Amino acid sequence: AQKITQTQPGMFVQEKEAVTLDCTYDTSDPSYGLFWYKQPSSGEMIFLIYQGSYDQQNATEGRYSLNFQKARKSANLVISASQLGDSAMYFCAMRGPENYGGSQGNLIFGKGTKLSVKP
Amino acid sequence: DAGVIQSPRHEVTEMGQEVTLRCKPISGHDYLFWYRQTMMRGLELLIYFNNNVPIDDSGMPEDRFSAKMPNASFSTLKIQPSEPRDSAVYFCASSPQGVNTEAFFGQGTRLTVV
Numbered sequence: 137a138q139k140i141t142q143t144q145p146g147m148f149v150q151e152k153e154a155v156t157l158d159c160t161y162d163t164s165d166p167s168y169g170l171f172w173y174k175q176p177s178s179g180e181m182i183f184l185i186y187q188g189s190y191d192q193q194n195a196t197e198g199r200y201s202l203n204f205q206k207a208r209k210s211a212n213l214v215i216s217a218s219q220l221g222d223s224a225m226y227f228c229a230m231r232g233p234e235n236y237g238g239s240q241g242n243l244i245f246g247k248g249t250k251l252s253v254k255p
Numbered sequence: 256d257a258g259v260i261q262s263p264r265h266e267v268t269e270m271g272q273e274v275t276l277r278c279k280p281i282s283g284h285d286y287l288f289w290y291r292q293t294m295m296r297g298l299e300l301l302i303y304f305n306n307n308v309p310i311d312d313s314g315m316p317e318d319r320f321s322a323k324m325p326n327a328s329f330s331t332l333k334i335q336p337s338e339p340r341d342s343a344v345y346f347c348a349s350s351p352q353g354v355n356t357e358a359f360f361g362q363g364t365r366l367t368v369v
Contacts, residue, residue: 167354168354169354169355169356171357171358179362179363180360180362180363181346181348181360183357183358183359186355186357188354188355189354227297227298231354231355231356232354233354234305234352234353234354240305240310241286241305241310241352241354242288242303242310243286243303243348243350243358244300245290245298245300246297247296247297247298248297
């Protein structure tokens with residue numbers, strides 16, 4: 137069965153510093169996608185970054201990068217130069233393949249990490 | 256496109272009443288997901304559809320919950336009868352085919368059962 141684990145319920149970071157949010161996953165599918173979403177206090181879900189299981193390089197999107205370690209089944213999100221507006225809940229998610237395995241294209245989420253950026 | 260549209264945004268109902276949540280996915284998207292978000296359980300996947308066909312409803316908590324997708328542009332999540340423990344934010348999301356495609360979320364429906 138698929139599983140996403142985020143072990144940090146809350147994190148603090150000083151403005152302008154970098155922070156790493158942890159995510160580990162478990163799946164038996166050879167092909168899968170990993171995603172990070174941000175949920176500010178207003179409640180909307182905002183897609184941040186994607187990493188494919190076959191991607192050789194770590195994904196980057198602006199100040200966001202994904203530290204993908206396939207053998208360890210981890211997909212940590214790194215936010216560089218934190219800003220006050222980065223204060224939010226962050227969710228790691230995994231999508232399974234559609235045409236084989238038991239996941240059939242589902243999308244499951246971890247419990248999230250609440251990031252607070254201090255001025 | 257206007258994005259994923261959910262209605263209502265807020266719903267307050269009395270225990271025992273029927274509640275229907277509605278979702279209009281993004282046009283052309285093949286997948287539709289229903290999630291429930293609570294502080295205790297986080298974002299739980301309740302059920303999802305591919306091309307209007309339910310694929311997995313193992314996340315539906317009880318028989319009181321049901322979901323339908325009669326066509327590609329509309330889905331409902333129904334709770335009958337509702338209970339106070341059903342109070343949560345319910346999200347609908349849609350996505351194209353492909354393991355590399357992100358899901359686009361609606362604004363959510365905040366349900367309160369008193």
